[in-house]
Amino acid sequence: MEQIIATVRSLPGALVVTPEPGDDFPEPAWGDSFFCYAPDGRMPRNVQPYGTIVTKNHPADDASDLDTPGRRRVNVQVDRATFRELTGEEPRSLTRPRDYAAVDTVMPHPVYGALGWISVVNPDERTTDTVEQLLRGAHEAARTRFARRYEEGRAPGNG
DSSP states (O other), X not given: OHHHHHHHHTSTTEEEEOOOTTSSSOGGGTTOEEEEEOTTSSOOSSOOOSEEEEOSOBTTBOTTOTTSTTOOEEEEEOOHHHHHHHHSSOGGGOOSOOOXXXXXXXXXXXXXXXXXXXXXXXXXXXXHHHHHHHXXXXXXXXXXXXXXXXXXXXXXXXX
């Protein structure tokens, strides 16, 4: 996971936030990592991260068995065409059963797949390059959205 975090940190304007106890984040976020486009270096207030690394089960999101030691899941928001290419399905029409606990496998996010998110539990030899490419693409899409908002006169980071 450190390689993936380093890849994101190397992108221009990228912000990686990993909350810890005592930070201004709720306890369920502690230990997880959030990837945002934030050229000012501050966590955007009204913009969702384009990627995350989740380190534990969350309420209504336990299908990946992340409470087992050593398990992490990378999640990336992708466009519809990429989602179709990776999964063979439309985000809003997911019908195939999946083993969301399978490692090193690209699949729809167990909760947010219908919104165009993919996930990989413990990326390794088969999927690390794909995950890094997807994060680069998601970063570029976030940068483009940021530029569009800025050009429209909205203050950066304010949605």
